[in-house]
Amino acid sequence: METRIVQKIKKIKPKSSYVYNLNIKKNHNYFINKTLLHNSANVIEDEAALIPDDLHSTVMRMLGGHKDNFLLKISNPWNRGHFFRSWHNPKYHNIFIDYKQAVEEGRFSQNFIDEMKNEAFFSILYDCKFPEADEIDSEGWRILLTDIVVENAFVDEAEFGDNKKLGIDVGRGGDYTTYVLRDDKSMKLLEKNQSNDLMEIVGRIIHYKNELELENNNIFVDDIGVGGGVSDRLEEQGYGITPVKVGEKALDEKYANKKAENYWHFKEWIDNGGKIIKNSDWMELTQVKYKENSSGKLQMEPKERLFRRGEHSPDIAEGGMLTFTQKIEPRVRFV
Secondary structure, three states, X not given: OOOOOEEEOOOOOOOOOOEEEEEEOOEEEEEEOOEEOOOOOEEEEEOHHHOOHHHHHHHHHHHOOOXXXXXXXXXXXXXXXXXXXXXXXXXXXXXXXXXXXHHHHOOOOHHHHHHHOOOOOHHHHOOOOOOOHHHEOOOOOEEOOOHHHHHHOEEOOOOOOOOOEEEEEOOOOXXXXXXXXXXXXXXXXXEEEOOOOHHHHHHHHHHHHHHHOOOXXXXXXXXXXXXXXXXHHHHHOOOOOEEEOOOOOOOOOOEOOHHHHHHHHHHHHHHOOOEEEOOHHHHHHHHOEEEEOOOXXXXXXXXXXXXXXXXXXOHHHHHHHHOOOOOOOOOOOOO
C-alpha cells in the first residue's frame, strides 16, 4: 500500500457541524459524520435521516462520478427527508427490522418493550415508523400534542384535591402572565393578564396561595428575566416558592434541559388520563414542538424559531409546564 504523507493540518470553522477538511498529498477528502466522501466509490450513511438533505446531496454528487458503487443508508425514521424518499424509491432495496423481530430473535424482551412504550420516540426507535406528514416539519420538529389529543383531554369541570400546584409564567414584552392550577388528575387556567406590575403579580400569587391553601414549595415561578424580580420579592417576604430556570440542566440526562423534561412529563400526564378544564387557550399546546438534538437528547423548539413560524409565545402552556418541575429544597419557606 502506498504511504501518504500529511502535508498540512488546518483548523477551520465549517459552515456545518458535519463537515471537516483534510489535505493529503495529491488528495482532497471530505468527511461527513465520519464517512469519507471524496474519492470514495461506496458510502455508508449511519443514522442517515439525521444527515441534512443538503449534505446528502454532496454524497450523491460524489457517487455519480463512479460506475461501480453503492450507497447504504442505515437509520431510524426520524423525519421525512432524503431517507424517507429513498425508502419509497423502488430503485432502493429495503430491509425493515422493528422491535417485533428483535423480540422474536431474543435481542429484546417483551417486558423491556412494554416499559419503553412510555418513553420518548418509541414509534421511531422501536416501531420504526416514519412520522405522519402533519406531525413533523422539514427540519425534523415534531408536534408534542396534537389538536385531537388536547381536545380529548378537555372536561367541563373538575374538583381539585390534594397535592395542588400553581405554575406562574411571568409575561414580558406584551406576553401574558398566566396562573395555572394542577393536581394529580386535573389542570385549570385560573387567570391570564398583561400586567407589567411585578408587585401586582406578587400579590396575586400570595392571594392564590392563601385561597387554594397551597403547601409550601408547591408554587413554581418562572425565574427568568423579569420573573426573577417576582421570585426575589416573594423570598424577601418569606414565601417558600420554587423558582424555575427552564434552561438549566434536567434531572434526567436524556433531556436537554428542564423545559424539555417538564414538557415531556406534561405530555405523559395527558397520555395517562390527565384532564384540562376546557378553555380554547389550551390549544397553544399544539404549537409546542420537540426533536432529538445532535447529542441524542430531547429538546424543545426555541421560541425564536416559533416566532419565525408566526406563532406567539405559548404562555398558558408554559404555566402548565412549570407545574411539572420536580420539587427541590426551597431557598426559604412560608412563615
